[in-house]
């Protein structure tokens with residue numbers, strides 16, 4: 001007979017550091033052990049712990065960090081290695097040494113940094129009895145409630161339950177996104193309302209789906225850095241912004257490091273439909289020094305292994321037309337156009353040309369358009385083509401009024 005009551009008791013009497021400085025929300029003691037157990041319970045819920053070994057993965061670290069952010073003040077430390085090591089003292093959590101590292105683990109040497117743990121232990125093993133109990137959802141709910149009630153004040157408890165619900169919903173959402181992309185389904189289920197909870201679920205779920213698809217690697221520069229604590233150098237970027245597309249599918253996203261993400265958002269970098277990096281001429285303008293970014297031009301991006309998760313070229317095409325900054329290319333085009341018109345004046349051609357330019361301009365967004373004052377062509381009053389010159393001035397006014405920032 002398994003004894004759930006003894007584990008409820010053990011979960012409520014976790015030994016926690018009472019040093020000064022812990023906030024009132026954690027009853028004035030270190031919250032790390034209960035938060036680590038809450039993160040591990042989430043992994044059980046997500047079906048990630050199918051055998052009795054809790055590994056120090058980025059996923060576990062990320063969940064732990066989300067719980068820390070819920071109860072701790074910004075700037076307070078969040079080192080998962082400390083509770084992972086010290087939980088041994090609770091009697092139901094044993095560190096499993098890596099082959100050849102048994103002596104280090106048995107020596108009592110304190111393994112309290114992520115790298116010390118990763119170099120010496122494969123993970124933590126629970127009592128077999130506890131592991132069996134945790135396979136049942138009702139038992140997990142009871143133990144989770146024991147942790148939250150015993151170690152956090154009443155005002156904080158709803159925040160933790162909300163975090164539990166968000167983590168579960170975000171995991172389901174990310175799994176569903178990946179599943180839909182693999183099956184090439186177009187429509188998302190419409191159940192996520194546009195409230196704060198849904199937004200957080202969507203953000204967390206989309207981020208997880210994209211980061212998993214790209215295995216934490218920046219699509220544009222290839223950078224991949226993941227700390228054992230779950231910090232990854234990449235973020236999930238929408239290709240067509242969610243506000244425009246309502247599309248969180250991985251084929252509308254890419255994992256990008258912070259610099260590439262910023263450049264992407266600013267329209268300074270993008271990806272062509274043949275999956276090559278394209279850089280805006282603005283990147284190197286006005287004394288900018290883009291450094292390593294300038295070496296990425298025309299290089300193939302790093303794609304997910306699964307082809308069904310590759311960016312949808314139609315989404316990339318939309319972004320390149322609407323957000324990518326091509327000012328200088330547009331200016332070059334205008335300059336060359338001006339030259340050819342002066343060489344072969346024709347009223348018919350001028351009308352055609354102005355109309356065509358207007359069409360072209362209407363396809364472009366404000367940030368990708370050259371402001372009329374920057375284009376000398378429109379100020380060329382000495383041109384023999386007075387009609388065209390006037391028409392172009394009019395066109396400049398039209399564009400100016402359409403695209404005024």
Ligand SMILES: [Zn+2]
Nearest residue numbers: 218221257260
């Ligand atoms: Zn990058």
